Amino acid sequence: MRGLKYVRYVLVGVLFLSLAGCIPIVKITAPQNGATFGFGDVITFTGTGRDIMEGDLTGSSLVWESSIDGPIGTGISIATSTLQQGVHTITLSATNSNNQTGTANITITVGEPPFVVISDDIDSNTTWEGGTIYVIKAFDFWVNATLEIEPGAIIKFDPSEGPAMNVDGTVIANGTPAEPIIFTAYKDDEHGGDTNGDGSVTAPLPGDWDGIYIQNNGSVFSYCEFYYGGDTVLEPWDCIATITNATFAHNSGSALDASTALTGTVITGNTFFDNERPLYINTTFDLDDSNTFENPDDPSETNTYNGVFVEYPDDIGNHISWEETDVAFVLDDNDLWVLDYASLTLGDTVVVKFTPDSTINHYGNIFSGTNVFFTSYKDDDYKGDTNGDGSLTTPMDGDWNGIYNDTTFVYEAWPNILYDEIH
Ligand SMILES: [Ca+2]
Ligand SMILES: [Ca+2]
Ligand SMILES: [Ca+2]
Structure with a gap:
């Protein structure tokens, strides 16, 4: 009997070992x-x-x-x-x-990702379709022909492979209010979904891509939206362009830089918010009051340096009018000349602010509407905080040069000139 018991122990032991050995x-x-x-x-x-x-x-x-x-x-x-x-x-x-x-x-x-990867220059006339996502993955990417972009197309820039679009041809991007054309970062899942395939692991930031640089006349961007670009997001360089009813938001650097754009350029009905610097212009085209410099859904959201910056001011040799009233125009360390056969017309309540060493010299006329002011860049009392420092700095007399009349050879002493050298 003892032997049988022993056998039983052995069998249980073997069973246990064999079970423990099962994967x-x-x-x-x-x-x-x-x-x-x-x-x-x-x-x-x-x-x-x-x-x-x-x-x-x-x-x-x-x-x-x-x-x-x-x-x-x-x-x-x-x-x-x-x-x-x-x-x-x-x-x-x-x-x-x-x-x-x-x-x-x-x-x-x-399955296939629902987007089209753009990895080569566009050398023949091309249409990008609505409802399609185009991912730019081409360094030194050039549009050398006419690129027509249909309403509802979404263009995403992958900064590691395609941070910019250079246009030596023409881009015709006519969106609609219901179907705008979106230019944004590869990481932006809010527009066109999770294109970069990482779920919500990454989020877009201002400056994720660079911008669109146009060197040829005739490009049109209407009802387009530009998000998360940087450096300069849209720049007509030494050419004529039409930019209307576009939205520029969450961009670093300057959103729309038209400082070298040419006479005939149209910038109307655009909205700028949460950009570092919303808009640069020059002295060769008019600017009316149709652009907006705050988030329409949250007016407290403006831009860091919330002004219209006037760069490379060549002489005003034409009849130019500035009518934007949301924010001030800024003359940035420059002399602006109004020639004798030309004029600068400022609409009602327009404010022009000046950084140090900035002057207007005029032979021609400066026509001012009511409640126009010329003042220091540091003066937040007119059109709010333009210099982006809140109330850290305050204006003082002598902050800028003044307005010089080249016909009478004296500085103007109009009561609406504040904080210049002769005050
Ligand atoms: Ca994603
Ligand atoms: Ca306006
Ligand atoms: Ca300020």
């Missing part, structure tokens, strides 16, 4: 083997790993891996929307406390 049994219950998904779809993976001694394994005992993307999560169930395009072998590994691992595999397919 976990692994099953993937979802998705089905061979399933197909769209790019960016949320895919939920569910599975079990059962160990005869330890029961159902959970948590970090269960590891999911993709043959393309590597580890993708742990646990009984995981969800991801960031798998790359392609045929993935998905492996679930279950490991028990004896470090014995069982695995199961399925194959799934993730």
